[in-house]
Amino acid sequence: KQEVTQIPAALSVPEGENLVLNCSFTDSAIYNLQWFRQDPGKGLTSLLLIQSSQREQTSGRLNASLDKSSGRSTLYIAASQPGDSATYLCASNTGNQFYFGTGTSLTVIP
Amino acid sequence: DTAVSQTPKYLVTQMGNDKSIKCEQNLGHDTMYWYKQDSKKFLKIMFSYNNKELIINETVPNRFSPKSPDKAHLNLHINSLELGDSAVYFCASSQGPSGGYNEQFFGPGTRLTVL
Numbered sequence: 001k002q003e004v005t006q007i008p009a010a011l012s013v014p015e016g017e018n019l020v021l022n023c024s025f026t027d028s029a030i031y032n033l034q035w036f037r038q039d040p041g042k043g044l045t046s047l048l049l050i051q052s053s054q055r056e057q058t059s060g061r062l063n064a065s066l067d068k069s070s071g072r073s074t075l076y077i078a079a080s081q082p083g084d085s086a087t088y089l090c091a092s093n094t095g096n097q098f099y100f101g102t103g104t105s106l107t108v109i110p
Numbered sequence: 111d112t113a114v115s116q117t118p119k120y121l122v123t124q125m126g127n128d129k130s131i132k133c134e135q136n137l138g139h140d141t142m143y144w145y146k147q148d149s150k151k152f153l154k155i156m157f158s159y160n161n162k163e164l165i166i167n168e169t170v171p172n173r174f175s176p177k178s179p180d181k182a183h184l185n186l187h188i189n190s191l192e193l194g195d196s197a198v199y200f201c202a203s204s205q206g207p208s209g210g211y212n213e214q215f216f217g218p219g220t221r222l223t224v225l
Contacts, residue, residue: 031208036216038151043114043200044216051210087151091214096207097166098143098214100153 002027002094006101013080014109021075021104023090031093033066033073038087038103047088048075080108113137114217116201122223123191131186131220133201139215141165142184143202144176147219153200159184160207188222196224 003026013019023033032051036044048057048064050073056065063076073090087105091098114135123129135142143166144156157176158166164176173189184201201217 031210031212034214041221043218044202046213046215049211049213053210089153093204093208093212093214096160097155097158098204102150102152 002030002092002099004090004092004099004101006088006090006104008104009102010105010107012107012109015080015082017080017108018076018078019080019106021077021088021106023073023075023101025071025073025092025094025099027092027094028068028071029094030068033064034091034093034098035062035064035073035075036089036091038089040086044089077106080106082108082110084108114201114203114215116199116217116220118220119218120221120223122225124225125191125193127191128187128189129191129222130188131199131201131222133184133186133217135182135201135203135215135217137203137215139203139205140181141204141207142178142181143204143214144184144186145200145202147198147200149197157184157186158207165207191222191224193224196222198222 034049035047050066061078087103089103091100141160143158159178162178198219204214
């Protein structure tokens with residue numbers, strides 16, 4: 001069974017700093033890896049999806065990378081802003097379902 | 111246009127009652143899911159339907175019964191509610207159960223509080 005881990009569980013950075021969130025998975029037989037953002041009391045918003053054949057995807061200040069062989073994905077956020085404060089979750093589409101990590105709670109301090 | 115919608119947004123009820131949560135998606139997806147998010151924010155899959163057929167049924171008490179009248183709807187009925195059922199329940203959908211382009215979209219969640 002796929003296990004997805006996210007480290008660190010919480011991260012606090014000053015505004016303007018670049019940062020990296022980590023996601024690791026045990027089963028490399030994934031179809032894709034998806035990154036989500038969850039604001040307090042809200043649903044999950046899809047940020048980026050990387051197919052298993054891709055190495056990275058970019059959207060604005062966000063860049064997600066995927067290394068299937070090592071079971072790792074990273075989400076890079078450039079020039080962080082207070083509005084980036086949220087919980088970030090990764091999920092792998094493996095088999096016929098999605099397996100979620102436990103999330104990283106990000107706080108960007110003005 | 112809301113892609114995945116859930117009703118109600120909040121549900122407060124007494125122990126022992128029966129309640130339902132409704133979910134609808136207008137994305138034309140074939141697969142729909144129910145997740146439970148506990149107080150520690152961990153998302154746990156409960157059920158998944160593909161083309162109205164149940165394909166995932168995790169170890170969920172049989173007090174929980176999903177129903178998919180058509181591909182665009184997946185409802186969750188809960189009998190004899192218990193205190194431990196208090197959580198946020200999310201509905202989600204994707205084109206299929208698996209695939210490279212298979213992106214999952216979530217509803218806003220239903221916060222269930224059992225007193």
